Amino acid sequence: MADLREHADLAARLLRRLAERASFAEAMLQRAAGETIHIDAKSVRASVSPRLAGLVVRAWAGTHWVEGAASSFESDAVARLGDEIAGGLAGAASTSAPPGESSTTVGERETQAHHPMRDVGSEDLIDIGRDLYRWATSVPGIRLAQVGVLWSDDERLYLNTAGANCRQLVSRPHAYAAPIATENGQSKVYPIFVGGIGGREIVDRLSEGDVATASRAALELLHAKAPPTGSMNVVLDPGTTATFVHESFGHGAEADQFVRDRSYLRPLLGQSVGPETLTIVDDGSISDGWGSVYFDDEGHPGQRTALIDRGRFVGALYDRESAAMFGAHATGNTRRSDFLGRTFVRMTNTLLEPQDWSVEELVEEARDGVMLEHWVSGVEDPQGGQMQIKVATGHRIENGRLAERVGSMALSGKVLHFLRDIRGIGRAQEFGMTPGFCGKGHSDMLPVGDGGPYLLSRAVIGPA
Amino acid sequence: MTASTSSSDTAFRVADRLARVPGPWDVYAVRTRRYEVHLVRGRVELVRGPIALEGYGIRLLRPRAETLGTGFQSSTDLSEEGIARVVADAETVARHSEFPAPKAELPSSGPAGPSLDIRDPALWDRPRETLDRYVAALVAAFEGEKEVTASFGSIKVSLMETSIANSSGLHAAYSHTGVETEVAVQSFGGPEGAPPGEYWVTAAERRLEPEKLGSKVREWARIARDVRHAEPPPNGEMPVAFPPEVLSEILPAALSFKLSGQARLQDLAPTLGTNVGPPDLEIADDGLVPWATGSSPIDDEGVPQRRRQLIGRGEVAELVYDVLHGNALGARSSGSGFRSGRVASAWLSFTHQPNPSTTTLTLPGGGGGRDEEVVEAAGDGIWIQQIGWASPDPVSTAFGGEIRIGYRIRGGKIAEPIRGGTVGGYAMAPAGQPSLLRDISVVGSEPRLCGCLAMPTLLVSGVSVGGEGGPRPTASP
Structure with missing residues (x-):
């Protein structure tokens, strides 16, 4: 893939032109490439990721930002974009600086994969997919499955009028297998997936044993009982804990919600919100983390930020504007979904750190309740502090032991009550990272990683 | 809609x-x-725009x-070399793909489909001015509400020109607008000391309707005030009223794949x-509903749109x-080849291959009367105003939020008012199993267009609600 620096001069000229009207301007150039293979019972569908490329430019108009984008690096298209943004700046009080510190970072980072996916080739990708399909349907009783192998190379170049110049190429492979069990008109699916930053070595983490286990779980779901409902003790598996950390807690710690006065967490900064064993961090610098960034889209390096330290809510995630408003520094969490989307404060990899409880000890401590397994989705509520996490299955807990399997269910309740009621945090041996996609509201989807161990607390369980 | 053939x-x-390039192909x-x-x-x-995307x-x-x-393969590169690269990529991919169709008959040139109201003329002619006036009216509407504000908000408008050509000679194009x-x-x-309450409104539509803003904001404000003193719902099975605003979060996503050739x-x-339901259940998929986000004169393969009776009797x-x-x-194409979402992701639809999909699910008004009468028929139960995310599973049709x-x-x-807890079940299930469609007890009389659905309020019996209270065993589905 050609280097985006070939368009750097064009973007720099545009920024110099805007600097005549605005105290600050920045540009993000992006180009994406990749491949996708989907295989189901009857078809092999392959596609090459869109050859999408373009740039977005933002300038400070004195009281607000003005922004435009174009899906072309042609000089005429970029000049037209400059005209439109300059028109939006006309009459603005442009001599005042925008809030917050402008990045002056200069750097270049590329994913160093052992086996880059771009070198694998379509035929080998299909072979990987066929293996996944074969593994899924080799379990007696499973005739159907949907599987896929995907990879993307996301190249971004950030420039601003303060001197920042950051280029990054992030390679993200992803693979999934979704065995489907059917019986008497019922269909149950049990998808599993892997993802990260790197190369084929990430895809290879999805093993034959993992896929076969998923197939057996899909079969068990056909006869799973309905879950109990109501308020009860709950043990979350690592993926469900990770979803809680991201959706239920993390979104409230995004400081653009502080600016909107839309976070139930903001008044609690500096206060204790959970047991001393509870630590939650966001870390965009994990080398193979699915949600990692080398530089964010304001030119700040990805970094580790403590959110809860030994039970105390100590930090939030900031962009330049929210950092200025709350006396903090930007934390490398300003992200655009792509050159078509705006910046928001976003998580990268958000983790609840493990402690020392075994699964058996957590179940015994719970005594009665339910274990939630295999997360499906989660929804944030940064204003109200409510939680909603949906899982595909779980087990009843009776007399301190795991009992019968139950089907899909949803966890709800208040996040602060859930944190307060944490009675045990699992150990590192069962810690798991989950690759996912997150929207800010209902749009601007981007890759995020979440992680956690088993966790015991109390919540409301309902149908899903 | 315009059926242009502009070069x-x-x-x-x-x-x-x-x-x-040898056929068959389409663009x-x-x-x-x-x-x-x-x-x-x-x-x-933040003021954004124009954001120009052509692909x-x-x-x-x-x-x-x-x-x-x-x-x-898809691209934004319209140069001769760029198009050649896209063709080469697509040829490579074609060598590795397998689809079990014995032939490929793309639609030939013909009628471009019926004329439809899917383009807001004011927005099309003066987008920035029309948007600015609308936003000013929105801000003014909130100024009239005591102790209520928009903590944040965004209005995004898209002016889109869709065009399709193929090796069978089809040339079709139409223009449309989208509003998010x-x-x-x-x-x-207020004196109650409760934390702030929020009603989070999201909508995808075809046009701006500033004349409706005043009544909308008053309704939003009323609901946001109710959130502040809402209590958890009860626990158990009960009659639940689903207005179309909630059904639109469940049924299209649950049924679009399940009732498809895919x-x-x-x-x-x-x-x-x-x-799958009571004998009077009639659900159609209508791609020609005026101003619906799913409507278009032709589908994304160029086949004219029509109404499809998915469920009858x-x-x-x-x-x-x-x-x-x-x-x-x-089978013949039902005019249901679509590439992605209707409004929010419609501008990136060129990056997807077509798959069969529903457009606007419709159910005619029944004898249940206005919403007040549906509530009266419920006796004791709950009315759902908004769920967090129904998260419907397209394979099983399970939903819950x-x-x-x-x-x-x-x-x-x-x-x-109630808040918290979850509601869920199956949207559609085989005979003998409970589901939203099977357990409809009352069909309201006033269908409303909401996103990809035009239906009245439905009262459904025996819906499982997970609220406060100790663990309660629930019957298996």
């Missing part, structure tokens, strides 16, 4: 470069200008002995004639097909 339409320009393109205004606590935070996708169909190789609204309505203050090809669709009556799934299964805001129904009247 400036993107797909036609690309097709002109494909004269030497689908979208050219978009987008404008956005983002607000924080009543002030403008196309080329699909090559390569017949083999009994299957088709389907090659697809997101407003977090926050209530605060599901049938994978042996996941119900057979025609399967009973309570039984599955028709599935939706695109060209390839129709060819694979001995947190009750963001709803109301107890007591004695046939709306009572206190």
Whole structure:
């Protein structure tokens, strides 16, 4: 893939032109490439990721930002974009600086994969997919499955009028297998997936044993009982804990919600919100983390930020504007979904750190309740502090032991009550990272990683 | 809608470069200008636009002995070299793909489909001015509400020109508009000391309707105030009233795949004639509803849109097909070949291959009367105003989500607000199993268009609600 620096001069000229009207301007150039293979019972569908490329430019108009984008690096298209943004700046009080510190970072980072996916080739990708399909349907009783192998190379170049110049190429492979069990008109699916930053070595983490286990779980779901409902003790598996950390807690710690006065967490900064064993961090610098960034889209390096330290809510995630408003520094969490989307404060990899409880000890401590397994989705509520996490299955807990399997269910309740009621945090041996996609509201989807161990607390369980 | 054949339409320009490429092939393109205004606590935070996006996708169909190789690639590069690279990519992919259709018959040139109201004329002619006036009216409407504000909000408008050409001679194009609204309505203050309440509004529509803003904001403010003193719902099975605003979050996502040729090809669709609801249940998929986000004169393969009766007399009556799934299964395309979402992601639809999908699910008004009468029929139960995310599973049709805001129904009247807990079940299930469609007890009389659905309020009996209270065993589905 050609280097985006070939368009750097064009973007720099545009920024110099805007600097005549605005105290600050920045540009993000992006180009994406990749491949996708989907295989189901009857078809092999392959596609090459869109050859999408373009740039977005933002300038400070004195009281607000003005922004435009174009899906072309042609000089005429970029000049037209400059005209439109300059028109939006006309009459603005442009001599005042925008809030917050402008990045002056200069750097270049590329994913160093052992086996880059771009070198694998379509035929080998299909072979990987066929293996996944074969593994899924080799379990007696499973005739159907949907599987896929995907990879993307996301190249971004950030420039601003303060001197920042950051280029990054992030390679993200992803693979999934979704065995489907059917019986008497019922269909149950049990998808599993892997993802990260790197190369084929990430895809290879999805093993034959993992896929076969998923197939057996899909079969068990056909006869799973309905879950109990109501308020009860709950043990979350690592993926469900990770979803809680991201959706239920993390979104409230995004400081653009502080600016909107839309976070139930903001008044609690500096206060204790959970047991001393509870630590939650966001870390965009994990080398193979699915949600990692080398530089964010304001030119700040990805970094580790403590959110809860030994039970105390100590930090939030900031962009330049929210950092200025709350006396903090930007934390490398300003992200655009792509050159078509705006910046928001976003998580990268958000983790609840493990402690020392075994699964058996957590179940015994719970005594009665339910274990939630295999997360499906989660929804944030940064204003109200409510939680909603949906899982595909779980087990009843009776007399301190795991009992019968139950089907899909949803966890709800208040996040602060859930944190307060944490009675045990699992150990590192069962810690798991989950690759996912997150929207800010209902749009601007981007890759995020979440992680956690088993966790015991109390919540409301309902149908899903 | 316009049925232009302007040489400036993107797909036609690309097709002109494909004269030497053997068919069958088609080109689908979208050219978009987008404008956005983002607000924080009543002030403008960010003005975006134009965001100019022009892109196309080329699909090559390569017949083999009994299957088709389907090659697809998309791009924003309209140069001669760029188009050549896209064709080369698609040829490579076609060599590795297998689709079980014995042939590929793309629609030829013909009628461009019926005329439709899917383009807001004021927005099309003066996008920035029209958007600015609308945002000013929105801000003014909130100024009239005591102790209520929009903690943030955004209005995004898209002006889109869709064009399709293929090797069978089809040249079709139409223009349309899209409007995305997101407003977090926050209530605060007052003597009760409760934390702020929020009603988070999101909507995808075709047009701006400033004349409706005043009544909308008053309604949003009322609900946001109710959030502040809402209590958890009860626990158990009970009658639940689902207004169309909530049904639109459940049924399209749950049924679009399940009632499609794609599901049938994978042996996941119900057979025609399967009973899925009461004998008077009639659900259609209508791609021609005026101003609906799913409406368009032709589908994304160029086949004219029409109305499809998916469920008749309570039984599955028709599935939706695109060209390839129709060819694979001995059926004709039902004009249901679509590439992605209707508004929010429509401008990137050129990056996807077509698949069969529903457009606007419709259910005619029944004898249940206005919403007040549906509530009266419920006796005791709950009214769902908004769920967090129904998260429907397209394979099983299971759905479930947190009750963001709803109301107890007591004695046939709306009572206190409720919030928290979850509601869920199956949207559609085989005979003998409970589901939303099977357990409809009352069909309201006033259908409303909400996103990809035009239905009245439905009262459903025996819905499982997970609220406060100790663990309660629930019957298996």
